[in-house]
Amino acid sequence: MNKNNVSKFEGFSPESLTFLNDVRVNNSKEWFESHRDDYNKYLLKPFQNLVIDLSEQMLNIDDLIDVAPVINKTISRIFRDIRFSKDKSLYKNTMFLTFKRGKKEWRDAPAFFFEISPQSYRYGMGYYSASKESMDVFRKMIDENQKSFEKAISFFDKQNVFTIEGEEYKRILDSTKPTNINKWYNRKSIHLVHNNVEVERLFTKDILKDLTTAFTMLKPIYDYLCSVEVRKSKEINK
Secondary structure: OOOOOOOOOOOOOHHHHHHHHHHHHOOOHHHHHHOHHHHHHHHHHHHHHHHHHHHHHHHHHOOOEOOOOOEOOOEOOOEOOOOOOOOOOOEOOOEEEEEOEOOOOHHHOOEEEEEEOOOOEEEEEEOOOOOHHHHHHHHHHHHHOHHHHHHHOOOHHHOOOOEEEOOEOOOOOOOOOOHHHHHHHOEOOOEEEEEEOOHHHHHOOHHHHHHHHHHHHOHHHHHHHHHHHHHHHHHHOO
16 A cells, blocks of 8 residues: 555556557557557556555565656566567567666666566566676575574465576585575575466456565565675675
8 A cells, every 4th residue: 555545556457468468469669659548558557556555565675675656667668678689579568567676787686576468477576687696695694594594484385375486506506405495595596486377366456465465475585685685795895
């Protein structure tokens, strides 16, 4: 809920997903400009309202998180950057929001995310693409104080919402670590994600409740990853 305790988010609509499918089929500037009002109504506005309604809870999780409901802050662009891509499609057929601390190199920082596509949606938290330096510090902190990490992930085995994703090393980095630690420890990057194809839930306010509950659940491991980044910065700047 936003700070005025008045909900602005009413859910997405079937037209939201239809637009994302149509932009994939009709990927041209002419088509998009002729349907810009649909984009604003069915995608941009609901995303802005969702960010507004989540903002208070996200600031309770971390008061350094950026909650401005604008494109390139919390809301993704629909325009693709095709300068260095083989895929020259002008527009994306997905749209997402992120909640993260202001940082120039956003790929290497923990962030909360929510994304919709024509047939599914997903949400979670973690690194977009962690650097080797971040993951090295992550493992070092576990080595130094495993109990602290176990406390940060104590919620995980009690829930059935999220799974752990991120490329894993082919070899076991530390065979002395128990399985419940190694499924985190042995990754090149890491994020927790919930994938869902029951898109009808997007058309109600229930998705707002889901995100509020889920993001709050992830706070302990989010805090831990933030401490990794603080530690990494201190070690780099020694």
